[in-house]
Amino acid sequence: MHLAYPVVLSALLFCTGVYGVLARRNAILVLMSVELMLNAVNLNLVAFDAWLSRAAQAAFPHDGLHSGQALTLFTIAIAAAEIGIGLAIVLAVYRNRGTADVDRLRDTAEDRGGSDGTDATARAGVPAPGSGEKAEASA
Amino acid sequence: MSTITLAVLVPLLPFLGAVAGLLLGRTAPGFVRPLAVLPVVASLALAALVAARQGGGDPIDAATELTPTGSVPIELALHVDGFAALTALLVTLVSACVQIYSTGYLRHDARYASYAALVSLFTAAMLLVVYTGDLMVLLVGWEVMGICSYFLVGHYWETPEARAASIKAFLVTKAGDVPFLIGLFVLAADAGSFRITEILEAVRNTALDPSTPTFAAVERIDNPTLIALLLLAGVAGKSAQFPLHTWLPDAMAGPTPVSALIHAATMVAAGVYFVARLLPLFQASAAAMLVLAVMAAVTMIGSALAALAQDDVKRVLAWSTIGQLGYMTGALAAGDRSAAAFHLLTHGAFKALLFLTAGVLIHAAGTNSLAAMSRMSGLRTRVPDAYWTMTVALLALAAIPPFSGFFSKEAVLVAAEHAATGEGGPVAAGWIVLAAGLLTALLTAAYATRLWLRAFRGRGTDAPDHGRQPVAMNAVLWVLAVPSLALGAAFGVLPDWFGGGSLAPGWATSLLATGIALVGGIVTYGTWRHTTAFAAGTPLGAVAAHPDADPGQVEAEAIASHAPAYGDLADAPDPSDPGRLLLGPLHRHAAEGFHLDALYRAAFVRPVTAAASLVRFLDREVVETYVRGAAAAPxxxxxxxxxxxxxxxxxxxxxxxxxTVVLTVAVVLAVSGA
Known part of the structure; x- marks a missing residue:
């Protein structure tokens, strides 16, 4: 099989993932898109490993380490761990906020129009909107 | 115990009392009174013992060097001669009286603990100045007194007058202390020592003939005039002599016992005491003696005129203190240390008495204004003790025989006469002091009479009745009345102690000065008879809002209300004032202290505040603009x-x-060489 097929497929997969990450609002769908991108990379790893080992067989007949495929196994394992943690975070956020929309999780945003230091002290006096909800949820 | 140990204990006890008072004042308020009174009384007893043992004989000298300090050694030295022993006795007596008086006077004061501790510290500093034989140690006591007077004058810091007065007292005395310090350094550089005995030795060597064999080996004073003038600046500041006297009348914003202590017997006496100790050094410079004489003359006459115009009873006494100190510096200018020391002792006694009686008077009348007192009748029956003791003290102040002030003032005048007739001392200085002294005797009698008549011979509504004054206050008055009355009789014994000439009054000066004083008194009495009729026409008077509060609070209220009630701190628009008629057009200027404050304001205060506002402008508008600009861009x-x-x-x-895309494209383009 020509190398172009898996590479093009992986590029398509990756672009789908990127689109998902950039465009989806739901955090779970964003995580799924990240998985797509990871799998595109995995596909690349396997495809290039197979292609390289075939090309090298003539020169080194006994080289059968297949480091690319081994690396893929690691990536899958790590991706599984990562998605586990990611889903746990999403779950916790959902329990606290009642939503998992990435658009609405904007606590790190700078205040609009707050251009000097006095706002910082004013802000410190008022509890952040999230913290109140958090307290309710844990109670 | 040896006399040296006793002499060391005399300043040490009040110091320890002060430290203990400051530490325990808050935690153990019950100990504050004993800690204030007992150390000072004990050191009075010890000072009396030291004086008895010293007995006017050879000076007791002792010195120890704690650590080498470089070129000129600084030693903890003791130098007790008869003069020092008697001065220490006076200081401890007045201080003990003041501490006992204060237990009654400030009995409800919230800050009594720190007040009493500072009074003790003040006493300790003055005793250090009196007993020490090393000028650097003397300077320590000198400066501790300065800072204590700052705190004590500002005791009622709630009132703006007291705050301003304390800062003024501190700054004006410091203005003199800076040249004083430089003078001490020059002196030590010349004499090679800070010890008073060695400096006097160097002064004696200065007069040596260059052909003497030891001439090259001994230390000499090379610039006596420079040193004497620099030292005189410090003396003028501390002893409130013209032109640095302006702090003393304002310092009356402090409590009355403080005025009695600081401004009658101790702090202002320190300057005179210093000159008396180093008199040979000043005598080595004719110019310095002449400056001293002119300073004394201007101070005497100016202050006596100002005293005649004051309305506040304590300010009358303050100006009179300045004048009496002028007598002492006058005696020194005439070259007679004994006369100055004699007047220092008697004046310390009767002026402390005057201030303490004034405190009683202010409490009884509820006002410090003579104009208001002259519109009260029966004040003398309310405070009989103060009435009689103040009469004694005023007679001593006016130098009427046989009160103590007569003898000591005579000693000063005789010294001036001797100098003027060429029997020792500079002739010009003698004439200046003699003329000024006689004129001042007239004015002193006039303002003493005015004070007495206005305070005790008032007519009008009855004086308020607050019951009897505390025993602690009245008893002290009689204790001080004894030396005011009788100390003058000691003129036969004192020359042995001071090691000087006779202090007996001379016939010519006695008759002249007493006659002049009587004239002053009688003229004032006549004027008072004439002007007192006007009193009914202009009702005046503001009395304290809390007449039954403790005397300290009444006084603080009286001081704070004087300017709002009468329009001025020193003056009152009262046509029945005999001083107004006697002084004529001078009265307005005399009440203001001859506008010296205004002059200083124009010459020093305004430029300094202008420079300060310039610096403020530069800092606010120029420097900060750069800082703001540097911050604005980020x-x-x-x-x-x-x-x-x-x-x-x-x-x-x-x-x-x-x-990432942009970077990748850039890298690809760069690699492919496009």
Whole structure:
């Protein structure tokens, strides 16, 4: 099989993932898109490993380490761990906020129009909107 | 115990009392009174013992060097001669009286503990000045007194008068202390020592003939005039002599016992005491003696005129203190240390008495204004003790025989006469002091009579009745009345102690000065008879709002209300004032202290505040503009960058992706060489 097929497929997969990450609002769908991108990379790893080992067989007949495929196994394992943690975070956020929309999780945003230091002290006096909800949820 | 140990204990006891009072004042208020009174009384007893043992004989000298300090050694030295022993006795007596008086006077004062401790510290500093034989140690006591007077004058710091007065007292005396310090350094550089005995030795060597064999080996004073003039600046500041006397009348904003202590017997006496100790050094410079004489003459006459115009009873006494100190510096200018020391002792006694009686008077009348007192009848029956003792003290002040002030003032005048007739001392200085002294005797009698008549011979409504004054206050008055009455009789014994000539009054000066004083008194009495009729026409008088509060509070209220009630701190628009008629057009200027304060304000205060506001302008408007400009650019930049922080993760990732794409394209283009 020509190398172009898996590479093009992986590029398509990756672009789908990127689109998902950039465009989806739901955090779970964003995580799924990240998985797509990871799998595109995995596909690349396997495809290039197979292609390289075939090309090298003539020169080194006994080289059968297949480091690319081994690396893929690691990536899958790590991706599984990562998605586990990611889903746990999403779950916790959902329990606290009642939503998992990435658009609405904007606590790190700078205040609009707050251009000097006095706002910082004013802000410190008022509890952040999230913290109140958090307290309710844990109670 | 040896006399040296006793002499060391005399300043040490009040110092330890002060430290204990400051430490325990808050935690153990019951100990404050014993800690204030007992150390001072004990040191009075010890000072009496030291004086008895010293007995006017050879000076007791002792010195120890704690650590080498470089070129000129600084030693903890003791030098007790008869003069020092008697001065210490006076200081401890007045201080003990003041401490006992204060237990009654400030009995409800919230800050009594720190007040009493500072009075003790003050006494300790003065005793250090009196007993020490090393000028650097003397300077320590000298400066401790300065800072204590700052705190004590500002005791009622709630009132703006007291705050201003304390800062003024501190700054004016410091203005003299800076040249004083430089003078001490020059003196030590010349004499090679800070010890008083060795400095006097060097002064004696200065007069040596250059052909003497030891001439090259001994230390000499090379610039006596420079040193004497520099030292005189410090003396003028401390002893309130013209032109640095302006702090003393304002310092009356402190409590009356403080005025009695600081401004009659101790702090102002320190300057005179210093000159008396180093008199040969000053005598080595004819110019310095002449400056001293002129200073004394101007001080005497000016202050006596000002005293005649004051309305506040304590300010009358303050100006009179300045004048009496003028007598002492006058005696020194005439070259007679004994006369100055004699007047220092008698004046310390009767002026402390005058201030303490004034405190009683202010409490009884509820006002410090003579104009208000002259519109009260029966004040003398309310405070009989103060009435009789104040009469004694005023007679001593006016130098009427046989009160103590007569003998000591005679000693001063005789010294001036001797100098003027060429029997020792500079002739010009003698004439200046003699003329000024006689004129001042007239004025002194006049203002003493005015004070007495206005305070005790008032007519009008009955004086308020607050019951009897505390025993602690009345008893002290009689204790001090004894030396005011009888100390003058000691003129036969004192020359042995001071090691000087006879202090007996001369016939010519006695008759002249007493006659002049009587004239002053009688003229004032006549004027008072004439003007007192006007009193009914102009009702005046503001009395304290809390007449039954403790005397200290009544006095603080009286001082604070004087300017609002009468329009001026020193003056009152009262046509029945005999001083107004006697002084004529001079009265307005005399009440203001001859506008010296206004002059200083124009010459020193205004330029300094102008320079300060210039510096403030430069700092606020120029330096800070650069700082603000330096901050503005990063702030604008930051505001722009903060716009990007939307909090939306996807925006960030989009930016990241775009950046990656741009970088990748750039790298690819660069590698492919396009």
């Amino acid at each position: 702030r604008l930049l930051g505001a722009a960058v903060r716009r990007a922080q939307t909090g939306n993760l996807q925006t960030y990732v989009s930016a990241l992706l775009a950046g």
